[in-house]
Amino acid sequence: MPSSARRRRSVAERFWTKVNRGAPEDCWTWNRSRNSHGYGQFKVLSGASPQKASRFAWVLTHGPIPGDLIVCHRCDNPPCCNPGHLFLGTHADNSADMIAKGRQRFGDPSALGERVRRLSDEEIHEARRLHCAGQSSRTIARRFGVHHTTIVRLANGRHWSNFPTEREPA
Ligand SMILES: [Zn+2]
Numbered sequence: 790m791p792s793s794a795r796r797r798r799s800v801a802e803r804f805w806t807k808v809n810r811g812a813p814e815d816c817w818t819w820n821r822s823r824n825s826h827g828y829g830q831f832k833v834l835s836g837a838s839p840q841k842a843s844r845f846a847w848v849l850t851h852g853p854i855p856g857d858l859i860v861c862h863r864c865d866n867p868p869c870c871n872p873g874h875l876f877l878g879t880h881a882d883n884s885a886d887m888i889a890k891g892r893q894r895f896g897d898p899s900a901l902g903e904r905v906r907r908l909s910d911e912e913i914h915e916a917r918r919l920h921c922a923g924q925s926s927r928t929i930a931r932r933f934g935v936h937h938t939t940i941v942r943l944a945n946g947r948h949w950s951n952f953p954t955e956r957e958p959a
Contacts, residue, residue, distance in 0.1 A: 804842075804849060805849075807819060807820055807821045807842070808820065808842070810871075811871075813871075816866045816868075816874060817869060817870045817874075818868050818869060819831075819868040819869075819870050821842075822839075823867075824839070824841075826867055827868055828841045828842065828843060828868065829842030829843065829867075829868050830842060831845050843868075843869065844859075844860045846870040846871075847877070849872075854877065856923045857879075858877045858878065858879060858923075859877070859878060859879070860876075860877060861877070861878045861882065861883045861886060862874055862875060876944055877920065877944050878926065878941050879925060879926075885937070886941065912933055913943060916929050916933055916940055916943050917944055919932075920940060920943070920944040921944070925937075926938075926940040926941045
């Protein structure tokens with residue numbers, strides 16, 4: 790194994806010791822220094838400029854972040870580093886998501902069910918691939934006929950078991 794892989798693993802170990810990891814659904818709070826907006830700060834190397842801990846949590850879990858995408862919090866909790874609470878988006882997605890959350894809290898299945906169309910595994914794979922390639926969630930959403938927040942959440946790696954399924958006929 791190349792030495793770079795060993796070094797990367799040790800950075801990951803160092804990173805996760807600074808996170809209060811809990812149950813999968815809980816917020817995993819950064820337990821070290823935070824920036825003025827409340828986001829955890831992490832230095833990959835001593836002397837390097839700090840980066841957002843939540844962003845690094847995403848990179849450790851999913852790999853490099855394409856383009857100028859940003860890591861957003863579904864939980865609206867800046868120090869949270871739970872990869873399950875993070876999703877990739879554009880600045881526009883982030884604003885739209887915040888607006889949507891203001892109207893209707895995320896996690897209300899009846900609200901979400903209205904916009905969710907069940908995608909096949911192949912479609913999910915393709916949607917994730919396009920998102921990673923830098924296509925906007927709105928473009929991908931139009932292609933698959935779903936709401937763009939569905940694509941944002943898919944890009945976060947959520948499984949369909951987390952989504953309400955289509956409603957049974959009454
Ligand atoms: Zn969280």
